[in-house]
Amino acid sequence: xxxxxxxxxxxxxxxxxxxxxxxxxxxxxxxxxxxxxxxxxxxxxxxxxxxxxxxxxxxxxxxxxxxxxxxxxxxxxxxxxxxxxxxxxxxxxxxxxxxxxxxxxxxxxxxxxxxxxxxxxxxxxxxxxxxxxxxxxxxxxxxxxxxxxxxxxxxxxxxxxxxxxxxxxxxxxxxxxxxxxxxxxxxxxxxxxxxxxxxxxxxxxxxxxxxxxxxxxxxxxxxxxxxxxxxxxxxxxxxxxxxxxxxxxxxxxxxxxxxxxxxxxxxxxxxxxxxxxxxxxxxxxxxxxxxxxxxxxxxxxxxxxxxxxxxxxxxxxxxxxxxxxxxxxxxxxxxxxxxxxxxxx
Numbered sequence: 001x002x003x004x005x006x007x008x009x010x011x012x013x014x015x016x017x018x019x020x021x022x023x024x025x026x027x028x029x030x031x032x033x034x035x036x037x038x039x040x041x042x043x044x045x046x047x048x049x050x051x052x053x054x055x056x057x058x059x060x061x062x063x064x065x066x067x068x069x070x071x072x073x074x075x076x077x078x079x080x081x082x083x084x085x086x087x088x089x090x091x092x093x094x095x096x097x098x099x100x101x102x103x104x105x106x107x108x109x110x111x112x113x114x115x116x117x118x119x120x121x122x123x124x125x126x127x128x129x130x131x132x133x134x135x136x137x138x139x140x141x142x143x144x145x146x147x148x149x150x151x152x153x154x155x156x157x158x159x160x161x162x163x164x165x166x167x168x169x170x171x172x173x174x175x176x177x178x179x180x181x182x183x184x185x186x187x188x189x190x191x192x193x194x195x196x197x198x199x200x201x202x203x204x205x206x207x208x209x210x211x212x213x214x215x216x217x218x219x220x221x222x223x224x225x226x227x228x229x230x231x232x233x234x235x236x237x238x239x240x241x242x243x244x245x246x247x248x249x250x251x252x253x254x255x256x257x258x259x260x261x262x263x264x265x266x267x268x269x270x271x272x273x274x275x276x277x278x279x280x281x282x283x284x285x286x287x288x289x290x291x292x293x294x295x296x297x298x299x300x301x302x303x304x305x306x307x308x309x310x311x312x313x314x315x316x317x318x319x320x321x322x323x324x325x326x327x328x329x330x331x332x333x334x335x336x337x338x339x340x341x342x343x344x345x
Contacts, residue, residue: 001210001237001325002130003343004108006159007081010042014079015138017050018070018098019088019116021060022139026181027086028052030142033182037141048073051085058089067097070120075106081157084113084120086137087249091119092221103128110157112321113137114314115249118214122222125212125325126233131343133157134214134245134313135321144182149318156321156341163340164320166191170279171317185317191335196297196307199334206331207306209273210237211324213245215314216259223266234271242271243330245322247278247314253287256280257295264299274306274330276322276339278313308332 007013015031022031035045048069050060059066073082103124111120112133121132135153143150148167155161169187176183199205212233213219222228234242248256263269280292287295293309300307308330312320320339327342 001125002108002128003326004081004110004131007043007110007157010044011080012044012046012078013038014046014048014073014076014082015051015085016048016070016073016082017053017060017085018066018094018120019059019084019091019113020086021051021053022085023052023054023060025178026176027139029181030139030176031085033142033144034138034140046079056090059091059094060085060088063093064097066091066094067099070094071099071102074103074109074111079109081110082112083138084111084117086139087113087115087117089116091116092218095119095123095222095227098123100124100127103130112153112157114319115215116218118218119222121324122212122214122219123227126229127227129236129325131323131325133321134324136319142182143184145184147185147318149312149320153321156323159343162343163338166193166312166320166337167318170312172283174317192310193332193335193337194293194309195332195334196301199332201334204331204333205306205308206329207243207274208327208329209241209243211245211322211326211328212242213276213322214324216246216248216256217250219246220259220262223262223268228266230266230268231270234268238271240327241273243274243276243328244269244272245276245278245313248280248282249315251280252282253285253290253292253295256292257299260296260299269303272303272305275300275308276311276313276330277307277309278319279310279316281315283316308337311337
């Protein structure tokens with residue numbers, strides 16, 4: 001696994017939009033404020049040609065132009081790290097035009113984004129053996145007062161922090177809109193992490209393995225295509241075992257269960273050491289009398305590995321940054337979750 005160099009003081013942050021660009025409110029103002037913030041911190045920035053473009057369908061531009069921006073920005077010496085402008089709907093259409101061989105041959109560069117950006121963070125790990133960060137997109141850094149999770153993500157980019165813990169509260173409904181583009185998270189819900197097996201008082205659940213995953217909506221779309229190299233990845237890293245981190249956006253309770261069934265029966269979990277499940281966007285919903293916890297846990301129990309659910313991963317902010325492709329140590333004591341990354345420079 002290749003690990004990029006961390007962002008140095010006064011380095012250059014590049015922005016790309018292989019999914020959606022920052023063209024509507026509150027995203028445009030948030031992006032502008034993020035750039036202003038980074039400049040005030042002493043960093044330089046460079047925008048790809050699609051960052052403020054909205055001529056594509058579910059993405060910023062045509063699939064070819066989106067891939068061209070990503071290919072060139074990744075290989076360019078003008079930026080030190082890349083942060084995606086945002087998520088979207090159809091980054092999958094960009095994937096056939098991404099030059100993964102060029103990614104392999106280029107000096108590795110940190111790429112950070114989540115949701116639709118799974119189409120790169122997951123594939124750069126499984127195809128190009130290059131670690132990426134499943135974490136906040138550019139506009140999130142436009143928050144007037146950064147939440148701890150944003151500081152964590154940026155400190156990871158800079159190599160200042162490699163161990164992270166869960167946050168005490170989370171946001172069920174955002175109050176960010178065109179009239180309040182810089183507002184902080186609406187933290188109304190208490191952390192509700194649970195595990196299988198349950199952790200007895202005074203004890204701790206631990207696991208170690210190589211991280212792989214992202215947004216299930218995107219993952220099942222890649223499954224079975226020519227870009228599905230998970231079987232080979234499992235074989236290459238068989239000695240490590242895989243800790244799968246998974247979360248969902250549009251999938252409802254049964255959709256999440258179907259996605260898990262599909263990944264299981266495709267052999268993706270053949271080398272699994274554990275599951276880290278983020279809070280889904282459909283949190284709290286039930287179908288046929290069961291919620292997402294019951295729907296997923298009953299399907300995954302057969303693997304006899306730890307399952308930790310409702311983590312700060314993904315769409316329900318805040319999110320802790322997850323290094324896709326990295327070795328990690330995980331621990332959970334029944335209320336406090338910690339993840340630490342082994343990143344070799």
